[in-house]
Amino acid sequence: MAVARDRKPYVRNVYLRGNPKHQATSVYVTGEVVTVLRFQQPCDPARTKLLGWEGRFEPVECAGKRVLVEPLQDLKPEDGFLLLVTLADGKELPFTVTAIAQNKEWEWPDQQVNVFLDPESPAALRKQLDDTRARERRLEEANERHWRENTTDHALARLLKKGDMKLTQLRVRRRWFFKEEGMDLDATFLSGKGKAAVLVQVTNRDPAKAWSLAEARLRTTRPGEKAPILFGEARPFALQKDWGELAPGASGTLAIVVDKSAFTSQEGPCDLTVELYRHDGLLVGHVVLDRRLVR
Structure with a gap:
């Protein structure tokens, strides 16, 4: 039997180093599904905005440490919308809201993105360890699948x-x-x-x-x-x-x-x-x- 693995909520961790204003991190969304960006401190609703969202997205919402983004329909990989998130301390973080390229069948749209500004913090280090273990599991599964399909x-x-x-x-x-x-x-x-x-x-x-x-x-x-x-x-x-x-x-x-x-x-x-x-x-x-x- 060829069966797709049961999907868990797709949560991705992002670690921003240096000056985050100099780079826009991609966030991958899908139509009529809410994607949550989760930060380590509250966001400023008045200064958090998505450029060009009218007619393509629901209004962006800030809820404490979380920012919610919901496109009204599927985007194309060439579509890119600038999301500017401002934290309570005034720090501005740019993101590009887009879609997964069709040929990247091993990837999934983001359901939650955890954003860490200090990669050396205990919470970030724990997530990095989890990411490393997840990569090792994927490599083991890919190796097993390779041998299983070598017939x-x-x-x-x-x-x-x-x-x-x-x-x-x-x-x-x-x-x-x-x-x-x-x-x-x-x-x-x-x-x-x-x-x-x-x-x-x-x-x-x-x-x-x-x-x-x-x-x-x-x-x-x-x-x-x-x-x-x-x-x-x-x-x-x-x-x-x-x-x-x-x-x-x-x-x-x-x-x-x-x-x-x-x-x-x-x-x-x-x-x-x-x-x-x-x-x-x-x-x-x-x-x-x-x-x-x-x-």
């Missing part, structure tokens, strides 16, 4: 994702095009020696919202059974995709490769169903892999 099936999925079908022994058997709410799916079924695959072209038809994949499931399927498959056996598969988040109107490719052994359950030979779940957990599409693909 023949993942290599085939990577070739399919890049459009290098001619470099594989897989051949197209049939295609299936269907529409779901806000998206189009164009599925190409392939088979080869002991392998079956499905190549899915996903197009986001939502005029305003981005689309991302939270989870893909592969389960054994009885004849006539319909998705979601609740009681089928989970089967292993290789998944590769060339996108992290699809902007409105954008398309991306998803490749899934399944070994012949996956088409056998405790009850004998079986078909398999691939289920695709979007970022909010909604099942948005499914395709059935017929066991005859690996005959």
Whole structure:
């Protein structure tokens, strides 16, 4: 099963050294979601302002040591708005409010940004230690994922994702095009020696919202059974995709490769169903892999 890791609130720590007025720290936001900037001392509401916010943001609010920013809709990475925060002692801190670049699928918009003006303070040092431990965990997970995906099936999925079908022994058997709410799916079924695959072209038809994949499931399927498959056996598969988040109107490719052994359950030979779940957990599409693909 390929599953997105459960997301905790994304809290980022920022350590400002030297004269913070000489540099603007980026704050990454998303539409209709409040991002909180948290400081070590109260802010001055009268001298805290976001330039050019009218029609794009809710009014910026200061609440003690916190500044709240909420865009009315998603921003583009090239958008940048200057947020000037003034602390109670008169110190001015500039920030650039913007959006995550689409190709940085490993990053998330900020939900809270903790700002430290003294990196050597006990609170800042504790946060730096937490950051170091978090980086080590991410490196360990990336290393584990690298070895887990160092298989023949993942290599085939990577070739399919890049459009290098001619470099594989897989051949197209049939295609299936269907529409779901806000998206189009164009599925190409392939088979080869002991392998079956499905190549899915996903197009986001939502005029305003981005689309991302939270989870893909592969389960054994009885004849006539319909998705979601609740009681089928989970089967292993290789998944590769060339996108992290699809902007409105954008398309991306998803490749899934399944070994012949996956088409056998405790009850004998079986078909398999691939289920695709979007970022909010909604099942948005499914395709059935017929066991005859690996005959």
